[in-house]
Amino acid sequence: MDRAALFDVDGTLTDTNHLHITSWWEALRQAGHHVPMHAVHRAIGLPGEDLLDHLLGEDRDHSGDARLSAGHDTLYATYFDRLPAFESAAELLGALSKAGWKVLLVTSATDRELKALRQAIGAEDAITDTATSDDVEQGKPAPDPVRQALELAEVPSGRAVYVGDSVWDMKAACRAGVAAVGLLCGGIPGADLEEAGAVAVYRDPADLLACLGDSPFSWVPA
Template identity: 75%
Template sequence: MNRAAMFDVDGTLVDTNHLHVTSWWEALRQAGHVVPMHAVHRAIGLPGEDLIAHLLGDDRDTDQDDALKAAHDTLYATYFERLPGFDSAAELLRTLHGSGWRVVLVTSAGSTELEALRRAIGADDAITATASADDVSEGKPAPDPVHHALDLADASAHASVFVGDSVWDMKAATRAGVTCVGVLCGGIPRRDLEEAGAGAVYQDPAELLARLDDSPFARVPQAQPTAGREQA
């Protein structure tokens, strides 16, 4: 039985949420849309098209969507070489990997952006696979990205844990039947994460690492060797 440790990236492992807020706010402003930054912040974690729909409504001029996403991507890309990983994020992934977990990143980021995020984390040796919104028909809060991550890890939902910072993360993992862990470093209040399905909430990756032995990760049984298979 494989165990999957699934992680959102933006706002969970890398301190990027407010960079996304600024980039989306400016992209929207340039297109003539006045959207409060707090509203943008609440939408971070949704795939680009869904974020735009969430902020501007379904009756918007959808012909603008591609230009808005391109403007956001261009603005955000200026930060690629200085994205800050959260303290202990890499150590957390390596600790789980070393304990037999299959670590999968579950993100809405595209390939170029994901490369920059992985550089910021600095733990490629601990990452088994990545699942992005591009790989599925629906992104978070639909369960599709989490189901895809489980497939990549060849793990079952009951033997897996998902860590994220947004309401969308918690809803996606809950709908997939996976135990949810929230972190506050993305800026979303504890109560909102708990109401969306978080079974435990930590300040950041450093606190989760420090408390790993009494976290939901500790309650998932270790894989048992298959009968007849030679043990290492």
């Protein structure tokens, strides 16, 4: 049977969380919302509308949401030509692909963002497919994006491993019945990732690659 390696992108394979934080903070500031950056950081990984609900509250005037999201997208786009991938991100995806895993990206990124992120990672030959929040009714921490990835891979939840950097990633994977692996490179403490359901935590893609033979990926037989 096939196996699926599911990966979040921002903060997991690419060192882009703080670029998102700055872009959201500035878009919010320009609209008159004073939200501390640490609060924005904790919300990264949620789809745009859910991120704004998390930061500004659901019982609010939503008429400015499109402008806020557009502001973030415009600011973040200025980094597209220099988005940094984490060390060994491409090698990790390549190693899993060569070992017979279907490698899928599970992300809230827009199509333009995703194109730039994939170019930054540089592992096109290893990537089987992508599941985005546009494909489902609810984004992370709902299980919908992970389940969508499983459907694309045609793999049951017990034959998959999900790697992410946020509590939203861990919760989405657990709710979909998939083993969740946390990475610290997104800036979220390991204890928080474990509390959200991570079965193992590594520093970054390079650390996971070095430990691959003893990681949760080794729990799923070929």
